[in-house]
Amino acid sequence: MKEDAFEYKQCIVLRIDIGMSTGKLISQACHAAVESSELAKKLRHKAWRAWMDEGAKKVVLQVDSLEELEELAEEAEGLDIVNVVIRDRGLTEVPPATVTVLGLGPDHSERLDKVTGFLKLLR
Secondary structure (H helix, E strand, O other), X not given: OOHHHOOEEEEEEEEOOOOOOHHHHHHHHHHHHHXXXXXXXXXXXXXXXXXXXXXXXXXXEEEOOHHHHHHHHHHHHHOOOOEEEEEOOXXXXXXXXXXXXXXXXXXXXXXXXXXXXXXXXXX
16 A cells, blocks of 8 residues: 555654653553554544554654643644543653653544644654
8 A cells, every 4th residue: 555545544752852762662652552542443433443444554753842742732632633642650761750652543644744744753
């Protein structure tokens, strides 16, 4: 399936300013992907089902601060986009309750692009 053939996606937005290891970044991204998918399954079942049926596209993006992540969450909330903010338990690399990642969607790509279209991919 070609990239432009996807109508739906899920966005995972990681904070890179707190210096998490690669493994920790992946773990936090997984938490966000699962939680936002489960919430979308309940709240936006048709979009969730369409996303699953076309291959469950995920895009992993980065932000440089807590403030930037919180602004994205507020914007998503205002647009009625399913979103989850992940706060770490603090058992390994970061203090308890550190906000690490935002999960958005799944939803129509165009809707998510209103919130995340300007962000850089995680490298």
